[in-house]
Amino acid sequence: MAQPSSDWEAKRQQVVQILDTIVNDTETPRNIRRIAKQASTELFNEKIKPAVRAANSIDLIEEIINDPNMPSFTRTQLWMAISILETIRSSQS
Numbered sequence: 001m002a003q004p005s006s007d008w009e010a011k012r013q014q015v016v017q018i019l020d021t022i023v024n025d026t027e028t029p030r031n032i033r034r035i036a037k038q039a040s041t042e043l044f045n046e047k048i049k050p051a052v053r054a055a056n057s058i059d060l061i062e063e064i065i066n067d068p069n070m071p072s073f074t075r076t077q078l079w080m081a082i083s084i085l086e087t088i089r090s091s092q093s
Helices: 005-023 030-042 050-064 072-092
Strands: none
Touching: 005 030, 005 050, 005 072, 030 050, 030 072, 050 072
């Protein structure tokens, strides 16, 4: 059963806020900020279903999650974003 679009929108907005915080944090390495921006942009790709958008964003984030240059606070934020995205992916499929 697909979740109501308002629930999807609320979760997407939560993730976008987390990712925007990372994108705007100058203490975070540029490559990590770039991937966070791509993951955020992917959530607005209207050509594909929300579950696929969430999965694509997770894939992008997982590419950088173990970067040794990542501040621990940023890593925690990314895990939080993945957690929310997982609920979207599982409930929309």
